[in-house]
Amino acid sequence: MAFRAVIWFIAISFVLHSCLHLTSAKKTYIVHMKHHQKPASYATHSDWYSDHLQSLTSGAGDSLLYTYDVAYHGYAAALTPEEVESLRQSESVVGVYEDTIYSLHTTRTPEFLGLESGLGPWAGHSLQELNQASQDVIIGVLDTGVWPESKSFIDADMPDVPARWRGECEAAHDFDPKIHCNKKLIGARFFARGYSVASGEKEAHSPRDTDGHGTHTASTAAGSQVVNASLLGYARGTARGMATHARLATYRVCWKSGCLGSDILAAMERAILDGVDVLSMSLGGGSVPYFRDTIAIGAFAAMEKGILVSCSAGNSGPTKESLANVAPWIMTVGAGTIDRDFPAFAILGNGKKYTGVSLYSGKGIGRRMVELVYNKGSNSSSNMCLTGSLEPAAVRGKVVVCDRGISPRVEKGAVVRDAGGVGMILANTAASGEELVADSHLLPAVAVGRKAGDMIRHSRGPNTVTPQILKPDVIGPGVNILAAWSRALGPSGLDKDTRKTQFNIMSGTSMSCPHISGLAALLKAAHPNWSPSAIKSALMTTAYTLDNTNSPLRDAADYSLSTPWAHGAGHVDPHKALSPGLVYDATPEDYIAFLCSLDYTVEMIQAIAKRPNITCARKFRDPGQLNYPSFSVLFGKSKIVKYSRELTNVGAAGSIYLVSIEAPPTVAVSVKPAKLVFKNVGDKQQYTVTFTSKKSVNPVSHAFGSITWKNAQDQVKSPVAFSWTQLITCTLHARAGWAGWTLWYAAAEAAVQATFALLKALAIPAGEAMALRHSALHTGVAATVASHAVAAAAWHLEMRQATTTADDVETGCSTAQNGNLCYKQKYLLWTRDE
Numbered sequence: 001m002a003f004r005a006v007i008w009f010i011a012i013s014f015v016l017h018s019c020l021h022l023t024s025a026k027k028t029y030i031v032h033m034k035h036h037q038k039p040a041s042y043a044t045h046s047d048w049y050s051d052h053l054q055s056l057t058s059g060a061g062d063s064l065l066y067t068y069d070v071a072y073h074g075y076a077a078a079l080t081p082e083e084v085e086s087l088r089q090s091e092s093v094v095g096v097y098e099d100t101i102y103s104l105h106t107t108r109t110p111e112f113l114g115l116e117s118g119l120g121p122w123a124g125h126s127l128q129e130l131n132q133a134s135q136d137v138i139i140g141v142l143d144t145g146v147w148p149e150s151k152s153f154i155d156a157d158m159p160d161v162p163a164r165w166r167g168e169c170e171a172a173h174d175f176d177p178k179i180h181c182n183k184k185l186i187g188a189r190f191f192a193r194g195y196s197v198a199s200g201e202k203e204a205h206s207p208r209d210t211d212g213h214g215t216h217t218a219s220t221a222a223g224s225q226v227v228n229a230s231l232l233g234y235a236r237g238t239a240r241g242m243a244t245h246a247r248l249a250t251y252r253v254c255w256k257s258g259c260l261g262s263d264i265l266a267a268m269e270r271a272i273l274d275g276v277d278v279l280s281m282s283l284g285g286g287s288v289p290y291f292r293d294t295i296a297i298g299a300f301a302a303m304e305k306g307i308l309v310s311c312s313a314g315n316s317g318p319t320k321e322s323l324a325n326v327a328p329w330i331m332t333v334g335a336g337t338i339d340r341d342f343p344a345f346a347i348l349g350n351g352k353k354y355t356g357v358s359l360y361s362g363k364g365i366g367r368r369m370v371e372l373v374y375n376k377g378s379n380s381s382s383n384m385c386l387t388g389s390l391e392p393a394a395v396r397g398k399v400v401v402c403d404r405g406i407s408p409r410v411e412k413g414a415v416v417r418d419a420g421g422v423g424m425i426l427a428n429t430a431a432s433g434e435e436l437v438a439d440s441h442l443l444p445a446v447a448v449g450r451k452a453g454d455m456i457r458h459s460r461g462p463n464t465v466t467p468q469i470l471k472p473d474v475i476g477p478g479v480n481i482l483a484a485w486s487r488a489l490g491p492s493g494l495d496k497d498t499r500k501t502q503f504n505i506m507s508g509t510s511m512s513c514p515h516i517s518g519l520a521a522l523l524k525a526a527h528p529n530w531s532p533s534a535i536k537s538a539l540m541t542t543a544y545t546l547d548n549t550n551s552p553l554r555d556a557a558d559y560s561l562s563t564p565w566a567h568g569a570g571h572v573d574p575h576k577a578l579s580p581g582l583v584y585d586a587t588p589e590d591y592i593a594f595l596c597s598l599d600y601t602v603e604m605i606q607a608i609a610k611r612p613n614i615t616c617a618r619k620f621r622d623p624g625q626l627n628y629p630s631f632s633v634l635f636g637k638s639k640i641v642k643y644s645r646e647l648t649n650v651g652a653a654g655s656i657y658l659v660s661i662e663a664p665p666t667v668a669v670s671v672k673p674a675k676l677v678f679k680n681v682g683d684k685q686q687y688t689v690t691f692t693s694k695k696s697v698n699p700v701s702h703a704f705g706s707i708t709w710k711n712a713q714d715q716v717k718s719p720v721a722f723s724w725t726q727l728i729t730c731t732l733h734a735r736a737g738w739a740g741w742t743l744w745y746a747a748a749e750a751a752v753q754a755t756f757a758l759l760k761a762l763a764i765p766a767g768e769a770m771a772l773r774h775s776a777l778h779t780g781v782a783a784t785v786a787s788h789a790v791a792a793a794a795w796h797l798e799m800r801q802a803t804t805t806a807d808d809v810e811t812g813c814s815t816a817q818n819g820n821l822c823y824k825q826k827y828l829l830w831t832r833d834e
Contacts, residue, residue: 143214152223167274172206187249194262242518268298280517284324396420468624543570581714
């Protein structure tokens with residue numbers, strides 16, 4: 001029975017992932033080419049790619065969707081399975097990968113972050129100076145487009161567009177560049193070729209935002225000031241973006257059914273060529289190896305051009321290991337709350353009053369008592385208030401309690417209203433804990449936390465692709481954010497919502513990401529020569545972990561103390577970030593050394609770094625050796641972990657810093673030297689930190705600490721996360737193997753078998769599957785069924801080619817520095833012999 005359940009889980013996941021493709025005979029693929037093998041007879045790579053495609057396929061002229069040169073080396077095309085196989089046999093092709101589907105993940109926040117003019121100088125820069133400098137900074141936003149008529153995009157008193165700008169506004173049936181673009185909104189493009197092939201839908205293509213999400217994020221990053229802004233009377237005040245004088249360029253990549261990787265990659269390439277300084281992307285997918293992650297690949301190219309890429313961490317929390325966009329060259333942003341809420345109350349017949357939140361603005365149900373109904377049937381979905389699940393006779397004239405989850409929150413209210421209900425109490429379940437999100441419901445409604453719901457949810461680390469890199473990096477305001485909105489739909493986003501508003505209140509890491517993008521633009525304006533890594537470091541090392549009541553940050557899921565797995569380095573503090581004192585900088589070459597430490601093949605690394613001469617002659621002994629502003633320490637077979645870091649002085653000459661260490665009682669931490677002296681601005685100094693796990697530590701526990709370099713002016717703080725993997729001998733794993741490792745984490749052998757069959761059906765090469773395995777199970781920390789199933793199935797694939805003998809295994813177990821190698825060898829031997 002368990003076998004069948006897991007099989008169905010994986011089959012359903014596969015069907016959901018592929019739903020866009022079912023309407024089309026062809027699917028969209030991204031073809032990775034050996035860029036430097038272009039024959040001299042071709043003037044451009046695009047010409048070569050086009051001829052190459054036609055020579056190996058049926059050659060329909062419209063099969064080629066995009067060619068990539070800056071963000072990727074290759075092209076996107078609509079292909080049949082036979083054409084895919086033909087391309088994979090070509091000597092000029094590195095790989096052919098099916099397109100990935102990604103999804104979308106204020107009046108108060110500028111004041112909350114200290115961006116108002118009355119707060120004095122910004123580390124020697126007046127706000128007026130910063131505003132003037134930021135007029136030369138361009139933020140590119142990849143999202144659902146833009147509603148150009150919004151007052152947030154007015155260009156009053158803005159000077160001419162920077163001469164270096166190479167972008168444009170593209171015309172469409174509802175978008176006139178001469179009318180809809182100006183000195184604030186200087187670019188508006190759209191990318192839909194991949195989506196059109198995958199979905200088969202005839203959606204009108206335009207830069208115009210018909211969803212609202214893109215307008216909201218763009219105005220949050222760099223919207224102009226708008227007085228008397230509100231959502232139907234809520235949160236009334238002056239709305240403005242983080243960098244009000246920065247320029248905006250929008251790139252529409254998301255449509256009704258999602259965002260295609262081929263479109264995203266094309267937009268990132270165009271944004272790099274257009275000349276943006278910051279890329280803001282409030283979208284993402286799951287955690288996959290970097291060489292298969294479209295966003296990570298495009299972001300690497302942007303980073304090499306000096307562009308900071310800010311991405312949302314996703315909204316799959318509060319469970320651990322639920323992050324997206326975890327590449328170290330990306331600024332990964334989680335969501336935090338601000339000091340504003342929208343309280344609402346539910347008073348029961350017994351007199352008990354429960355506090356929640358709501359943005360309902362219509363007529364209430366009055367003071368009369370109304371019957372409360374909640375249906376929790378074993379074979380019913382009515383407790384979730386899904387479409388068609390409520391019996392009108394049972395809910396008419398009553399207030400319905402609906403469990404949060406599966407369907408959109410506002411849609412549940414619409415289901416209740418359509419069935420005749422007069423109100424709704426939206427109750428959190430264990431999956432969303434005590435986190436409350438206010439919504440603009442269509443009927444009187446209040447959202448309450450899990451505890452209140454039992455009586456009548458921001459994504460978390462650790463990083464599962466590279467656990468040695470702590471993610472998220474920071475958190476920013478992301479709950480109850482007021483910003484501009486598209487007038488193509490109502491504030492709930494539902495088709496049946498006929499209300500119109502110029503502003504809307506939304507929550508999620510989609511809202512926190514553009515806050516960081518706007519702040520990065522301000523730092524870029526103040527320090528135009530800083531690298532993306534330096535800007536990221538400044539925002540991280542100056543972040544705070546105490547709220548405005550001087551109490552530790554708390555997790556919205558259950559109000560427990562928050563940890564770096566939830567808040568990263570902490571909540572951004574833009575004032576301090578402008579003058580951080582010291583920064584942890586990193587070059588593209590450092591990131592390549594990091595990739596080499598992941599045991600990727602040269603071709604996999606070339607897919608990301610796009611260089612012909614990668615040899616991995618320089619590689620880190622451990623991915624955690626990257627010069628990153630935080631630490632993620634994994635204690636496995638070894639109880640000692642040692643890392644080195646390098647700090648660059650961006651403060652005053654003659655600065656002296658002393659180290660301060662916070663460590664849990666289970667870990668001893670030493671830093672050498674304990675004192676750093678910087679004679680000049682730009683000087684670099686290194687230090688080495690040694691982490692030692694003490695005896696009698698729970699092998700699957702975790703803990704946290706910090707390393708801070710201090711002087712009278714600055715505190716440069718790095719969070720540290722500690723994890724202990726299961727310390728089991730080779731002998732135990734000899735028979736249980738990686739399937740047993742999976743079972744140890746409550747996964748089922750059936751998941752391994754089903755995933756193995758799935759990988760075979762998808763014709764994933766063994767080397768690629770091995771890389772998937774490496775990312776999914778580099779350590780024993782990741783505990784998700786899916787990642788372990790992929791890991792174990794990948795071992796199955798390699799086992800087919802294994803020639804290891806029993807003697808080889810014993811030798812490997814006695815000499816291997818990495819226990820994973822020993823487990824791998826014994827498992828391969830066992831499964832082959834079986």
